[in-house]
Amino acid sequence: MTVAATEKIRTFFDGFGGKVTPFLLLDYDGTLAPFRVDRFQARPWAGVRELLTRIQQQGRTRMAIISGRPAHEIGPLLGIDPPLEVWGLHGAERLFPDGRSELQPEPEAAREKLKMLRALLKCDSFGGLFEDKANAAVMHWRGASVCMARHIEKRTRAMFEPLAGTGGLELLEFEAGVELRIGRDKGGAVEAILGEADADAPVAYLGDDCTDEAAFRAVNQVGGQSLSVLVRNQWHDTAAGLWLRPPVELRGFFEDWIRTLERCR
Numbered sequence: 001m002t003v004a005a006t007e008k009i010r011t012f013f014d015g016f017g018g019k020v021t022p023f024l025l026l027d028y029d030g031t032l033a034p035f036r037v038d039r040f041q042a043r044p045w046a047g048v049r050e051l052l053t054r055i056q057q058q059g060r061t062r063m064a065i066i067s068g069r070p071a072h073e074i075g076p077l078l079g080i081d082p083p084l085e086v087w088g089l090h091g092a093e094r095l096f097p098d099g100r101s102e103l104q105p106e107p108e109a110a111r112e113k114l115k116m117l118r119a120l121l122k123c124d125s126f127g128g129l130f131e132d133k134a135n136a137a138v139m140h141w142r143g144a145s146v147c148m149a150r151h152i153e154k155r156t157r158a159m160f161e162p163l164a165g166t167g168g169l170e171l172l173e174f175e176a177g178v179e180l181r182i183g184r185d186k187g188g189a190v191e192a193i194l195g196e197a198d199a200d201a202p203v204a205y206l207g208d209d210c211t212d213e214a215a216f217r218a219v220n221q222v223g224g225q226s227l228s229v230l231v232r233n234q235w236h237d238t239a240a241g242l243w244l245r246p247p248v249e250l251r252g253f254f255e256d257w258i259r260t261l262e263r264c265r
Ligand SMILES: [Mg+2]
Pocket: 027, 028, 029, 030, 031, 207, 208, 209
């Protein structure tokens, strides 16, 4: 890690103290857990579950997961008890730790268009993996050959792009896939969560993919101490202010978080 990165982390943790509740907002896939072609096998990096459990047990941090998955998929994979609050579907859905959930309402016209796409893609998904979400139609090509991935992407874009920007539908690109969706993005989820925070609360958001960029930008606009963190092994162009390579530097960051809160008890 560079001297500048170490300094950024130190400055961020200097903002902890007093009665302030820091916010730790986390993407799941690629950030807390390595990718798997079968996404139901994507378990956290070694040690991450234990570190997050310790942060939870300290009772000083407000934690939430913000994921593109349906929110209910996260709890069983993350394996933290009691479960964390999860904002699913990139922020369109909120699942509280007590099991209550909220889904943003969809405009009727968009719902009809998505219904039509689902019917078509269930018959022919061009060799990709079609995922049917409550607010979106999603195509994945993770694990496909380069040639096949190109074919799936081309066919999917030809179907999705004419509908993007109409009736509330938006195209969302991510690594090895694309989705046509309605509702809040991860930046909107961060803003909604921080709407419930004290203005001087330190906030960190950790994510790995292009869908996390909206969340990075939202965190960067926070007035107090904030840290937007790109977690991935290969750098890519990003609005994030810090780059951590998982799992070693990620674990180090959580260990620093725990130590900082222990010190300012
Ligand atoms: Mg991710």
